Amino acid sequence: ETGVTQTPRHLVMGMTNKKSLKCEQHLGHNAMYWYKQSAKKPLELMFVYNFKEQTENNSVPSRFSPECPNSSHLFLHLHTLQPEDSALYLCASSQGPGNYGYTFGSGTRLTVV
């Protein structure tokens, strides 16, 4: 357990489904992130939140919708996804959005069918 908890660990969804990924941290961190990691590819930064405010959106399609109700919780709402969106989705948190030590969760393995 790293201190960042992601649920669910695995998710299979159809292209017309709506689902949400959840991330929770109780490390007292102020910044939270969503990263996507496709097979054999580097991690791609998706969204950054600092003190609940979105500070970066890395040109992510609108079928991915993040939500950060407080500094401890981060959601990624998914709708009308494509098979190429299948990947490992990782949440991370840190003291701030720069080069502080990031703590990652174990990820959600998403398969879109």
Add this chain to the structure above:
Amino acid sequence: LAKTTQPISMDSYEGQEVNITCSHNNIATNDYITWYQQFPSQGPRFIIQGYKTKVTNEVASLFIPADRKSSTLSLPRVSLSDTAVYYCLVGNTGRRALTFGSGTRLQVQP
């Protein structure tokens, strides 16, 4: 953000010392150097961070020369469980999030 270059892969044997070098020629004055380790289907794990000279913790050492244009992660006496991808990142404690490159895939053989 400073661009980093590191070998795509490395092979080693159990018990050996492994040194992974990262080049970051355009590192800025206020940038720190950070290394992460990632096992398959898991999130990266913070290993070590430094600014200059040498930093050591219970897991690894980080060597940074005076010009800071490169850095070397040293893993003493590796074991099979050190087989992973290692990422070198450079950035400051500002507002921009870290961007991960392709990393170095270390394979430790028995």
